[in-house]
Amino acid sequence: MLYIAREIMKSTLSFSFYLFFALIFCCFGVNAQTQTKYWVSFTKKTAKHFDPYRFFDPKTIENRQKSGLPLSDWYDLPVDSEFIYGVAQIADSIGYASRWLNGLAVYADVLEIKKISALPYVKTVELMPNKAVIASINDSLSNNATGKDTSKRTKLAEQIDGLDGNEMAAHGLTGKGIRIAILDVGFVNADKHPAFEYLRSHHGIILTYDFLHHKENVYGSGAHGTAVLSCIAGKYKGYNMGLAPDAEFLLARTEREATEFKDEEDAWVAAAEWAEQHGAQMISCSLGYTYQRYFYKDMNGHTSVAARGASMAARKGILICIAAGNEGENQWKFVTTPGDCDSVLTVGGYDPKTGYHSGFSSFGPTSDGRLKPNVIAASTTWVATPTAYGYESGTSFATPLIAGFTACVWQYLKGKNNVQIMDTIQKLSSLYPYFDYAHGYGIPKAGYLFGEKHGNDSAITIYEENNAITVSLSTSYFKDSSHINRIFKINYLYAKATDPQGRIKIYDVIKVNSQRFELSNITSYLNSGRFAHEIPTDEEKYPKGWVVTVYFDHCIRSYHF
Amino acid sequence: MKKIILILFPAIFILAQNAICQDVVLEQKPDQFTGGTFGANKDWFAQLSFGFGTLVGKSDPGLSYNDWRSNDVRIGVKLKRKINGLLSVWLEPEYHYAAYNINQSGPKVTDSLFWFGLPINHEKERFATEGILLNGFLRFNFDTKRGNFMGYYLDLGAGADIIADREYLTIDKRSDGSQVRASVTNIPYMNNLNYNLIARIGINWIAFTLNYRISPLFKSQYNIPEPAFITAGIEFNPYSH
Numbered sequence: 194m195l196y197i198a199r200e201i202m203k204s205t206l207s208f209s210f211y212l213f214f215a216l217i218f219c220c221f222g223v224n225a226q227t228q229t230k231y232w233v234s235f236t237k238k239t240a241k242h243f244d245p246y247r248f249f250d251p252k253t254i255e256n257r258q259k260s261g262l263p264l265s266d267w268y269d270l271p272v273d274s275e276f277i278y279g280v281a282q283i284a285d286s287i288g289y290a291s292r293w294l295n296g297l298a299v300y301a302d303v304l305e306i307k308k309i310s311a312l313p314y315v316k317t318v319e320l321m322p323n324k325a326v327i328a329s330i331n332d333s334l335s336n337n338a339t340g341k342d343t344s345k346r347t348k349l350a351e352q353i354d355g356l357d358g359n360e361m362a363a364h365g366l367t368g369k370g371i372r373i374a375i376l377d378v379g380f381v382n383a384d385k386h387p388a389f390e391y392l393r394s395h396h397g398i399i400l401t402y403d404f405l406h407h408k409e410n411v412y413g414s415g416a417h418g419t420a421v422l423s424c425i426a427g428k429y430k431g432y433n434m435g436l437a438p439d440a441e442f443l444l445a446r447t448e449r450e451a452t453e454f455k456d457e458e459d460a461w462v463a464a465a466e467w468a469e470q471h472g473a474q475m476i477s478c479s480l481g482y483t484y485q486r487y488f489y490k491d492m493n494g495h496t497s498v499a500a501r502g503a504s505m506a507a508r509k510g511i512l513i514c515i516a517a518g519n520e521g522e523n524q525w526k527f528v529t530t531p532g533d534c535d536s537v538l539t540v541g542g543y544d545p546k547t548g549y550h551s552g553f554s555s556f557g558p559t560s561d562g563r564l565k566p567n568v569i570a571a572s573t574t575w576v577a578t579p580t581a582y583g584y585e586s587g588t589s590f591a592t593p594l595i596a597g598f599t600a601c602v603w604q605y606l607k608g609k610n611n612v613q614i615m616d617t618i619q620k621l622s623s624l625y626p627y628f629d630y631a632h633g634y635g636i637p638k639a640g641y642l643f644g645e646k647h648g649n650d651s652a653i654t655i656y657e658e659n660n661a662i663t664v665s666l667s668t669s670y671f672k673d674s675s676h677i678n679r680i681f682k683i684n685y686l687y688a689k690a691t692d693p694q695g696r697i698k699i700y701d702v703i704k705v706n707s708q709r710f711e712l713s714n715i716t717s718y719l720n721s722g723r724f725a726h727e728i729p730t731d732e733e734k735y736p737k738g739w740v741v742t743v744y745f746d747h748c749i750r751s752y753h754f
Numbered sequence: 755m756k757k758i759i760l761i762l763f764p765a766i767f768i769l770a771q772n773a774i775c776q777d778v779v780l781e782q783k784p785d786q787f788t789g790g791t792f793g794a795n796k797d798w799f800a801q802l803s804f805g806f807g808t809l810v811g812k813s814d815p816g817l818s819y820n821d822w823r824s825n826d827v828r829i830g831v832k833l834k835r836k837i838n839g840l841l842s843v844w845l846e847p848e849y850h851y852a853a854y855n856i857n858q859s860g861p862k863v864t865d866s867l868f869w870f871g872l873p874i875n876h877e878k879e880r881f882a883t884e885g886i887l888l889n890g891f892l893r894f895n896f897d898t899k900r901g902n903f904m905g906y907y908l909d910l911g912a913g914a915d916i917i918a919d920r921e922y923l924t925i926d927k928r929s930d931g932s933q934v935r936a937s938v939t940n941i942p943y944m945n946n947l948n949y950n951l952i953a954r955i956g957i958n959w960i961a962f963t964l965n966y967r968i969s970p971l972f973k974s975q976y977n978i979p980e981p982a983f984i985t986a987g988i989e990f991n992p993y994s995h
Contacts, residue, residue, distance in 0.1 A: 229897065320897070484794075487901040524793065524902070524994050550780055558784060630784055685779070702780035714778060 252472025298459030368437025368600035374468030379415015423577035436597030462502030479589035481529025507536035542572025693738030807987025814979035818860025839898035889913030
């Protein structure tokens with residue numbers, strides 16, 4: 194070893210070059226070694242008195258009363274300051290504490306965390322993830338997209354019309370009176386961008402906070418939040434970019450952009466608590482956590498700190514819209530956390546050009562088999578960039594579109610709580626009650642809120658013929674020219690096979706080209722060798738208890754085996 | 755009749771296809787993706803690897819090697835078997851090219867060896883080897899409870915460089931400006947097999963490497979000065995999440 198050291202020391206130029214890189218590396222290495230981030234949970238809370246009227250915004254009191262929730266409970270009590278002090282004495286540094294989770298984020302090395310674990314009031318210690326994934330395809334938002342103004346307005350129309358957004362505006366629903374918190378990487382120039390002139394004119398931004406730098410200004414960096422905000426409340430040449438321009442906003446910066454090496458999951462929870470304290474009824478978040486600390490098996494809605502925080506927020510009456518993520522074409526493939534949470538509205542994306550799932554949009558189900566995403570919206574959108582406007586893709590932008598839609602629904606159904614509104618949003622969706630793990634219940638439609646009839650009851654029949662599951666469309670589709678036009682507009686048939694436990698094992702989206710066709714892929718899947726042991730006789734070709742369900746133009750048919 | 759057949763046949767064929775076929779634009783079988791033992795932090799993994807290095811240290815007297823311009827290039831695959839969160843075993847077969855450039859200003863015992871005793875200075879002069887480098891190493895991950903992510907790691911291992919081709923190359927310039935390249939391949943005075951110790955420290959897809967050659971490059975009976983024993987470099991190991 195001495196020889197190696199001596200040799201290295203004698204080298205001059207090349208050594209200096211590598212030393213430079215080594216120093217950079219060491220910076221990361223030191224972080225990894227001495228500043229690993231942990232979540233420390235405490236055994237109890239010692240605070241006895243809590244005055245909700247002093248602590249909460251009047252809007253929070255109003256929200257809780259409307260939702261039938263107690264004005265305060267154990268989860269609202271502060272984390273014991275002596276516990277925080279005790280941990281801070283040992284750890285390198287501390288992050289955010291959470292009232293809801295009764296815990297604290299700390300940076301500590303192995304020895305320090307052992308000491309912390311041994312403290313009598315410490316319940317558990319968990320490692321935390323490195324980095325959030327921003328659910329947009331292009332993290333650096335492009336400015337000044339070229340193209341004719343009409344094509345920009347077409348894109349704008351697609352993102353609004355997909356949700357029947359004009360119906361909302363026609364009924365005077367603009368999110369008025371609904372307070373939405375947006376948790377993101379920053380909102381650069383949102384304080385002066387022309388897209389938000391209207392929002393600023395009615396003082397729509399109520400409060401801001403940067404949870405990374407502990408300051409109010411969130412407009413210094415991070416373009417992603419600016420784009421997200423524009424998809425709820427932005428305007429382009431007088432046209433709405435989202436559905437809730439009259440909503441009120443709380444803007445929280447909880448993450449840095451791509452260069453971030455530390456996790457900010459504790460900041461996410463802290464921001465959710467802050468949002469609830471200041472009267473938010475909804476949270477829109479286009480960030481998620483994936484492979485850096487978790488496996489797919491952890492996507493069960495109660496493992497990650499963010500998922501637990503999101504669950505608590507839902508229990509406090511907040512409706513959370515979360516991006517499903519853009520992992521559909523990556524190895525991860527599935528929804529990110531906290532989108533795995535049971536009580537949040539997880540939003541996937543569809544391609545406005547095709548009308549079905551965008552390849553990048555993360556798939557469900559959760560690792561414990563629950564349906565995700567819940568709904569979808571357009572994932573290629575016209576958004577505000579730091580200094581202008583541009584096209585962007587990702588479930589990041591589908592999410593605020595749904596958040597705006599939800600705000601309008603809540604404005605319309607004032608007496609409902611967050612769970613009822615979430616249920617309503619799903620029921621308003623284009624495929625409901627059909628669902629699959631790419632589209633959830635489909636695209637929410639404002640028209641359905643105002644009584645538009647759901648489709649054609651006799652559009653399809655399903656039967657077995659020549660050893661194949663066969664679907665036949667109503668002849669009227671081919672006799673009536675208006676239907677022929679319609680079929681070219683709505684020409685996708687959705688099909689799935691579910692096992693006796695109700696889990697979807699295979700699902701398809703099929704382009705309809707003819708009046709009758711076989712579901713050959715699903716048939717061969719059901720006939721495949723894997724079910725051989727379940728088939729008692731030659732007559733029974735299919736496994737018992739399975740169901741094939743198809744959806745076309747609001748008509749759902751099932752075939753039971 | 756022929757015309758009718760020519761027209762009808764494709765039409766019937768298309769209609770028949772429509773009747774029995776489906777145009778599946780999306781299909782998913784969720785179970786195919788939910789498990790699996792292959793991944794960056796799963797039981798098995800494989801990834802491509804690209805490495806570059808230069809000599810670091812002091813060469814033997816008698817020949818002045820240009821460390822900065824003596825580079826190696828490695829392209830291969832890394833194959834992993836995970837033992838636990840902390841430890842994994844890797845095998846790494848790589849194509850390996852290494853060049854040892856010689857300064858023309860210093861002493862040159864090679865001239866006396868290869869150019870009939872005449873001390874000649876060239877434009878460029880180098881030894882080069884090409885072959886398969888087979889490394890085996892242990893990887894220690896610092897962040898043991900990470901997800902499906904490579905994380906921070908330290909690799910310690912050893913490898914054998916099986917040399918398939920050994921070359922001595924000189925490049926000279928004529929007075930008219932044209933170049934003369936003289937290449938002697940399969941030179942007998944270089945060893946066929948070299949052994950290395952490896953240390954590597956990395957973050958996710960990038961790593962800094964140190965290779966320590968523990969066997970001589972040249973056969974001892976030829977008395978050719980050895981280049982530095984250490985190669986320091988950088989390595990890229992891309993993978994998708």
